[in-house]
Amino acid sequence: MTQRTLAESLAAYADSDYYPFHMPGHKRRLTETLPDFPEALQRAARLDITEIDGFDNLHDPEGILKDAEEKAAALYGADRCYYSVNGSTAGLLTAISAAVPEGGKLILARNCHKAVYHSIYLRRLMPVYLYPDIVPGTSLAGTLTKEQIEAALIQNPDASAVLLTSPTYDGITADIASIAETVHRFGKTLIVDAAHGAHFGFHPGFPKSPVALGADLTIVSLHKTMPCLTQTALLLQKGSRVSTERLRLFEGIYQTSSPSYLMMAAMDSCMDMVKKHGAGLWDSFFTERERFLERCSSLKRLQVLTDGTKWSRKMTSETGFLMDSGKILSETSKTCLTGKRFYDILLKQYHLQMEMAAGNYVTAIMTCCDTADGWQRLWDALKEIDDFCVAADEPVQENRKLLAYPVLKQQISLTDALDASKAQVPLTEAAGQTAGTFINLYPPGIPIVAPGEQITQEAVDVITRYRQMSLPVQGVDHDAITILKLC
Template sequence: MPGHKRQGMGELSAGLAQLDITEIEGFDNLHQPEGILQEMQQYAASVYGAEETFYLVGGSTCGILSAVSAAIPRGGKLLIARNCHKSVYHAAYLRELQLSYLYPRLLPEIGICEAVTAGQVQEALTAEPDVCGVLIVSPTYEGRIAEVERIAGVVHEYGIPLIVDEAHGAHLGFHPAFAAGSSRAGADLVVTSVHKTLPAMTQTALLHVKGKRIDRERLRRFLRIYQSSSPSYVLMASIDNAVRLAAEGEALFEQLYENWNSLLERLSVLKNLTVWPAAAMAKIEYQKHQDIGKLVISVKNTDLTGKELYSRLLEEYGLQMEMATDSYVLAMFTIGDTFDGYERLADALLEIDRGLKRTRQAEINREYPSGKREQVPFARAWDTPGAWVPLKEAADRYVGEFLNIYPPGIPILVPGERMENADQRLIEQYLTDGLNVQGISVREGVPGLKVLAEKYLSG
């Protein structure tokens, strides 16, 4: 193995096939590293300020599954930021965990989720002393950075571990304009997607561990369970390449920083669209709390929806954005972007902006669902039989599927939560705006969803 015998065949390029070796003589085994992979992982640990780092070939997804499984006993309670990625929920399902939520505040200026705060974590842990670990996301999809050092301090006072989903932060710490990474800030486990913000192949990620709260052997066990027994050397070589490039890449990050600043400067004359962060924001604010790899472009109070802006940028200007919601579009920048790309984005946004109208009633920036709902345990609910009902009849019923717009996939409702009237109205509005609401299926033109059969819910 592999079957191509390291030759280009058909459409498979010879260069790629050459790199695609397995655990043959002279190479190493990711699940028992003793040679080159051990050295590469140790190097990554030193770069990110971790004690030990594991290469991941199944994305941050398999890192999160492994981190949660290792850190929390089966059936234990995990406190998570509600805006976590679905892999966190999947880990909770597999390990039958109880979930408790930290609801991020909404940033009123722009309508995105703020990162959770140390105060919120403190309050939750005081109220629920049976929590076995905390998981937060930082940077968030939109680039908000949490006060990880303070949060780690609070969590550790309870003698429990802090896991940080840093999937969007592989570049942190590599330039003075970036916040420090979460390992340096004291988190016990940090999962980061190398492929998202550094020049690496899709699916590449890292898991960093630090301190004594995590049983390393148990962590290795779960990594063996959730990762392939044939990890790709193409992916692993690509991790090493990206980490070395980043560690020695101050000039590349400086270029990104300059390009980004000049983009914000150009966009400071927008009349109708609003961007976050804005050029006027204090430097220190985005260094500490906002990742400069993300730009939120809000259509609030204009006659355009986020989805329409996304489509116009793609179809009229050939610019691919990361995602769109009803009220904004998210752009992402890495050291892979060219100066020309920044210029084209600025030109396009300024041109679109000139043709927009400000509308008073286009308050499309609705409240993000933020509050505890009546619920039955999630892991059990996801396995409970149910029936499809029209969305119009779903208020007060316990939902059987995740309901979220994708991307970013943050749940409006988690299986086992009772749908409130406000949730129902929000989903209807999303559908009217043409957004992709996962968990909703259409039967004979009527949108609906699975709700749980009440008879299974007691006991």
């Protein structure tokens, strides 16, 4: 007999005669009690339950949720899987807290998500930042190399773990296999933030999953690139370098004690689709993608940066990095458009909501759920805008590339800085001061300046430049930033 998915079990329970004298307060009966409640939410409420008999407990799974996590682990080739209904944020917090003791040392890529910095604060960690190089000829930040990591491990033998992002927000992937071999040779733990790589390993057109390449702990966001609901993620464990008891402990600390069964059902159903269809789930994706790239080869001013293009082959030969087929970056360096202006045109004139705008490109995330019409509309927009740029023949705007992250000196620990008294100063007068908060572009949420670091004139110039480009800089309020208050 085929075992029911969690979603099927929820639907069967909703159709049963069990009356809920328990949470949640809507009692799965909004249709009966509040018929004017939005219909879509009425349908969702029928399946929205708490930890009742027969439906297990996320923080101590022994039944249906244990089976669901084991299914996901098997599909990814992991030994264990931990569901996260608090996104990859909770997965990262859990992984770092379990792998690095309080006050310990963590080697990490500077272009990590802000959740990593939050774990540094919460656990009073000592970070050792490694700065990825910019991919030649672009404004894309690369990822770490094994040479960088080996040098850092030699200089920091007391570090407990190494953490990097692969793929990056732009889709750049590291050589995880060689990095894992290096990290393990030093007896350390490798944590990979693969939030944007949940689809890796499920089709030969994608890079392999970090799990298969030797990462000890891998965090993937199902909701980013898979058919799943927002906030759904997995923490995948391979091997035994990190205690399973500590992982379960911190998973329970960083997640709600009332996890959403709608989210967990979505995760289980997503994994069920992968198990059922395998690589075939992406057949239409690659068919449409190939047609799209063939058309894009005729563009005169716009350039598409993604896997399978002349650009990506050159990048791989020069850096060893691979590119995710699911990221489509449309670059404007040969036009008069900034990335933000290009983004706004696509949104307002073509009703195409892109993922992100950078200095001279915009990012689209493409998945197995994109339709032929979606691919066609993106192509039509790019072709029309490209034709306009050719006809207008306006001068190219210079200096629109994103800059390398400034290397800053840590004056006091990140934790002490966030807990210290603060003051505000104009951004123009911030050089030489110690930062009291994060300053970052969001998305993707990577700090330009972290609390406790000395702000340099270079950092001020980078922040000013990004604001002039109308990019979303967080941490600057009315031209002022937060610094540590002098006693």
